[in-house]
Amino acid sequence: MRKLLWLCLLLTGCGQNATEHHLSSRPVPSQALIIAPAPTKPDTAYSSGDRATNGPFDTLHVGRRLVLRLVPGSKSDFPPPPRQLPTFQEAHLIRQQSDGRVRRNGHILLVRPYVGPILRFTDNTQQMRHDQDELSDVECRFLGSIPGRPYWLADSTLYEHTQPFLISKQSGHLTPLSYVPDISPNRKLLFVASPGLDSPASDNSIELWVISDRMVTPLWTKTLINWQPQRVCWLNDHTIAIEQLRFEPQEHTSYVRLVLPN
Secondary structure, three states: OHHHHHHHHHHHHHHHHHHHHHHHOOOOOOOOOOOOOOOOOOOOOOOEOOOOOOOOOEEEEOOOOOEEEEEEOOHHHOOOOOOOOOOOOHHHHHHHHOOOOEEEEOOEEEEOOOOOOOEEEEOEOOOOOOOOOHHHOEEEEEEEEOOOOOEEEEEEEEOOEEEEEEEEOOOOOEEEOOOOOEEOOOOEEEEEEOOOOOOOOOOOEEEEEEEOOOOEEEEEEEEOOOEEEEEEEEEEOOEEEEEEEEOOOOOEEEEEEEEOOO
């Protein structure tokens, strides 16, 4: 009887071990791993317009969260240069664009606004003072009128530096300008400073002003680093053609269009 009881206990223990072995041999399901897809590079590379870019499009950050687009242009955006450059004739501009209120008397440019005294801009050239050093020669010139706006444009040239300014036809108030502007059809003033455009070597920028009947307001200025404008021209009120000299990866010329907001 003892042998039978001992045999039953032994068989029971073997059954438990077999069950535990069977359960422990089952594969434990592993925790699933969620792998995020690797970020893909955009098809078009965008960067600030004062940096190099490999994409067909570029952008120009001009402040106040305003980002302008630079899109591919072409050499045909620029009209062919005339075979013979017209000579500058101040007398012709005075006759055509001065409204009869600007005249020259020898070395004195006389401007008569609607209100206020007559303005006198006197040349200081070697024709007047032969003992004068060339570096201190000053020449004042009438450059015409701003189309559709009550301003005249003039400049004073000192040696190799030019200081343009606007003259209010109403009050005679003078507004100094950075450079002689390129004027859009809707009277925006584009200023370009480039070492290749008779400006100091340290200057390399573009800036945009808007001019109304009562005031002249700068909109933005952008200093350029890795390229400089060689030529610019307005294609319409919102598009500027630019011939670029790019410095990276090596110096080369390209053509782009700067698209302005409406």
